[in-house]
Structures are given as C-alpha cells and as structure tokens.
Amino acid sequence: MTNVSWKLQGREFIHCNCAYGCPCQFNALPTHGQCHAIGAIDIEDGFHGDTRLDGLKIGLIAAWPGAIHEGGGQCVPIVDERATPEQREALLRIMSGEDTEPGATFFAVFATTFDTVHEPVFTRIDFTVDVDGRTARVDIPGWIDARAEPIRNPVTGQEHRARINLPHGFEYDVCEIGRGWAETKGPIALSLADSHAHFSTLHMTGAGVVH
Secondary structure (H helix, E strand, O other): OOOOOEEEEEEEEEEEOOOOOOHHHHOOOOOOOOEEEEEEEEEEEEEEOOEEOOOOEEEEEEEEOOOHHHOOEEEEEEEEOOOOHHHHHHHHHHHOOOOOOOOOOHHHHHHOOEEEEOOOEEEOOEEEEEOOOOEEEEEEOOOEEEEEEOEEOOOOOOEEOOEEEOOOOOOOOEEEEEEEEEEEOOOOOOEEEEEEEEEEEEEEEOOEEOO
C-alpha cells in the first residue's frame, strides 16, 4: 500500500453462477461449490492521485475452483479502451487492490485469492445498468456478452424486488437483486444462465466503502 488516495463512485453490476441472492453475501459456501462471475462498473466520479477517472468503465471475468476464500482463482481485468496510459495504470492498481487498506474493498480481498491474473484487456466496453430497475447489459466484444433483469414471481409473473444491506461490507452498502445470463470467451470461458445478479451504487476509497 502507498499513500496515493483514490475514489470510485458510479454504478455496478455483478453476475455469478449462484442461486438468486448468492450465499457468498452471507458468508456461506457457493451454491454449486465453485464461483464463476463477471462484473462491470461505470465510473461517474473517480480519481487516483492526480489522475481523473470520470466517465470510464471497467470489467472483470473471474473464476474460483471452490469458495472464493479458498483461493486458487483466476481473473481477466478489462479496462476501457478510452483510458489514457495514466488512467489505465491507475485503474489496474485499484483493481489489483494496491493503494488500498488490507481487506477494505472487494478488489483487495479478491486479489489475495487469485493464483493467476491474466494480461489486462484494453477494449470497448458497452455497459448500461439501471440499479433500481434491476436491469443491465454488458457487451465487451470477444470477451463478455451479458444481460440481467428482475426476478419474477413464478406464479404471477410479477417483478419481485429484494435487497441486501451490508453495513460493514467491502463492496456496497445496499444492492438490488436480480437474475442474469452471460457468456464469456478468452482464457476464462463461462456460461451463466438464470442465476444471481446484483446491482448497486458504488462509492469506495482506499479505506473501504463509504456508507
């Protein structure tokens, strides 16, 4: 960790292979024994030291053979092709848990569980998310094709709304729960169908989530 300060504020979408709600959010083991996930963040207001990060997007493909805390994971970090060299370096430092207090953010926590971090990808990230509406679309050509929508009542078909509140969490304060579908390519090829998704308004610094 260094003395460089940083902040990310924006909107986040995470989709994994667990059942709706995701046991990991409750310190329980993943639904199917392993964790496969994708994520995207739209940074509305951010900086790393003197480098502004407003308007940029980042993504991630990750997989662990068991529960996340058991390690052995791998990931592909994805950074907006519009980022300058300085912005790329700043975002990769944040995503790898550097310049962050130990355990303060999910970036820092996940970094300790990866055995393999594949070469970062710099490409176009088309990402839209409506946190309250529980919808999202991620199109990163050659890497991620994902969509998400609200959970529906199996009897009436009406949208079902549920939230998770983690007052001491390392990712968000409150998130909306939905369901998603995703296909990924590259060194981590995943196929996720009708499984957990969550949507949140992100606000974090090197000291952790701002509640």
